[in-house]
Amino acid sequence: MKRIFNIIIAALALISVGCQTEQVFEYQVSSDRVTVEANRRGIDSNGGQVILNITSNTYWILNVDEAAASWIEFTPKAAPAGTTEVFVTIAENTDVARQAILSFDTIDGVKQTVTIDQRGADEQLTYYCENFGDQPVAENTNINRFDSWATIGFGSNLVTYDGDVSISAENPSTVEGTSAGNSLYFGEQNLELIIGPICIYGDEFFRFSFNACNRNGALSTEQLKMWVGDNGKDYFPFSYRVENPTEGWQRVIADFSLKKNIATNIYLKIAAPAGYQIDDITLVQGFAEDNAPMARVSMDSNPIGTVFFEDDLNWITPDFADTMDGTLPFAGGYSVCNMNQLNVAGVPESSRQLWAEKGYTTPVDYGERTWNYAYVEVDDKGDGHFRIGRASQSNARNHIGCFYLPKGILSKIDQDASVSVMFSVDMGRYNTGDCNLVYITAHTNGVENEQEVAVAMDVIKTFGTFEVRFDNVTRDTEFSVKTKVQTDARSIRIYFDNFKITKL
Numbered sequence: 001m002k003r004i005f006n007i008i009i010a011a012l013a014l015i016s017v018g019c020q021t022e023q024v025f026e027y028q029v030s031s032d033r034v035t036v037e038a039n040r041r042g043i044d045s046n047g048g049q050v051i052l053n054i055t056s057n058t059y060w061i062l063n064v065d066e067a068a069a070s071w072i073e074f075t076p077k078a079a080p081a082g083t084t085e086v087f088v089t090i091a092e093n094t095d096v097a098r099q100a101i102l103s104f105d106t107i108d109g110v111k112q113t114v115t116i117d118q119r120g121a122d123e124q125l126t127y128y129c130e131n132f133g134d135q136p137v138a139e140n141t142n143i144n145r146f147d148s149w150a151t152i153g154f155g156s157n158l159v160t161y162d163g164d165v166s167i168s169a170e171n172p173s174t175v176e177g178t179s180a181g182n183s184l185y186f187g188e189q190n191l192e193l194i195i196g197p198i199c200i201y202g203d204e205f206f207r208f209s210f211n212a213c214n215r216n217g218a219l220s221t222e223q224l225k226m227w228v229g230d231n232g233k234d235y236f237p238f239s240y241r242v243e244n245p246t247e248g249w250q251r252v253i254a255d256f257s258l259k260k261n262i263a264t265n266i267y268l269k270i271a272a273p274a275g276y277q278i279d280d281i282t283l284v285q286g287f288a289e290d291n292a293p294m295a296r297v298s299m300d301s302n303p304i305g306t307v308f309f310e311d312d313l314n315w316i317t318p319d320f321a322d323t324m325d326g327t328l329p330f331a332g333g334y335s336v337c338n339m340n341q342l343n344v345a346g347v348p349e350s351s352r353q354l355w356a357e358k359g360y361t362t363p364v365d366y367g368e369r370t371w372n373y374a375y376v377e378v379d380d381k382g383d384g385h386f387r388i389g390r391a392s393q394s395n396a397r398n399h400i401g402c403f404y405l406p407k408g409i410l411s412k413i414d415q416d417a418s419v420s421v422m423f424s425v426d427m428g429r430y431n432t433g434d435c436n437l438v439y440i441t442a443h444t445n446g447v448e449n450e451q452e453v454a455v456a457m458d459v460i461k462t463f464g465t466f467e468v469r470f471d472n473v474t475r476d477t478e479f480s481v482k483t484k485v486q487t488d489a490r491s492i493r494i495y496f497d498n499f500k501i502t503k504l
Contacts, residue, residue, distance in 0.1 A: 027110040032052065042091055055082070062078065068100030072091070100115075100118075129156070134150070155198045159195060159197065183278060211249055224252075255294040256295040257296055302503055308412050320347060320384075336377045339360070373401045388494045410476075421501050425499050438453045445474070453468060455494060469504065
């Protein structure tokens with residue numbers, strides 16, 4: 001009986017197993033985005049590269065139709081289970097708008113499709129747009145404390161704002177189509193706002209526009225100023241027009257152009273007196289065929305790192321010895337020649353001609369209590385350099401010695417352009433306990449930018465390299481070098497060699 005019972009139990013167990021539902025593995029693949037809008041440049045609407053996050057529990061392969069394969073590239077083309085970043089590169093579109101379907105296919109036919117829509121060549125690109133938020137601020141807020149920016153545009157990913165202007169909800173814009181909400185308010189006199197960098201991808205034509213008003217009267221082109229630059233230091237003014245130049249809110253429009261491929265990024269600077277407001281700022285692509293007047297902005301086309309001027313002074317040889325200078329013909333074993341006496345008979349004609357060709361000069365007079373003790377010098381190894389100063393001079397607390405670098409050494413800078421440069425020079429002290437200051441000055445159209453350099457060299461006749469930055473340098477800028485005695489003491493000797501001026 002027990003045996004029969006066990007047989008029945010075993011049979012029931014077999015029946016139970018047979019009745020269980022078989023588990024089926026379901027293949028899955030998905031994307032965090034099923035549609036992508038790209039501008040005609042092939043860049044995502046947020047300004048970045050198109051990236052898809054594909055999540056799957058199995059191996060997948062990415063397929064695209066043959067026509068789209070000619071303008072879309074992607075990597076990787078396949079991946080195992082997990083989440084994978086797929087980088088999609090879309091070529092620039094020079095024709096009509098187009099569409100492609102990416103298909104992420106699994107082994108059993110399950111798929112995820114992603115649609116790529118790219119605009120056509122006639123699209124007007126928006127590089128940057130900002131409306132300062134639709135929710136009014138409770139009180140005027142400095143831009144450094146404002147955190148509700150609404151910046152968009154495919155070139156605006158790295159944009160920051162610099163200045164003491166404020167975000168204000170008072171007196172909102174009334175221009176048709178305005179965002180209302182907040183605006184930028186210039187609450188104090190002569191404030192500046194800098195926006196950038198805005199990526200422009202080397203483009204040429206632009207339209208910069210915004211709404212503006214003056215709480216104290218009508219808009220004035222003498223008060224509201226605009227500039228553009230490519231490095232955050234050097235800026236170029238450009239003109240604009242006002243649609244209805246009356247009191248109240250108006251639309252300000254500025255069309256300007258740059259040399260193609262001259263800049264990857266630009267900075268915009270706006271200056272206005274107290275009472276001005278601006279809102280809804282945009283920078284879009286302009287077109288050459290626009291009927292509006294377009295201001296040509298002159299930026300320098302030379303790449304960063306361009307060397308505008310370089311001179312190691314090795315052309316100075318012992319031939320420059322001035323035998324007419326009885327006080328210092330070979331002082332300390334060095335051959336010297338007073339720069340102001342290079343035309344005397346004691347200097348060979350060939351050396352005088354070479355000096356004239358190189359173009360270095362010394363001023364006849366540099367003002368009251370000034371001595372132009374500037375010399376051409378060659379040491380015992382035959383290496384040429386300049387020297388400012390002499391062994392002794394009492395009651396000489398002022399500039400002692402000055403020379404100018406040649407004119408025209410910045411002629412590579414484009415006409416009407418200005419740049420930032422690094423002025424580099426090797427300098428050394430010799431027996432100069434009373435003075436260790438050198439002044440390098442950039443002279444530009446009557447404006448002087450003087451930089452003070454401390455020559456902290458304690459070892460006799462040991463050169464060190466010193467660098468000084470100068471902004472807003474033009475092709476007409478001239479450079480001079482001078483020294484100054486700090487006390488009524490007497491000794492001063494500073495040596496100069498290896499001049500170099502490089503674009504930053």
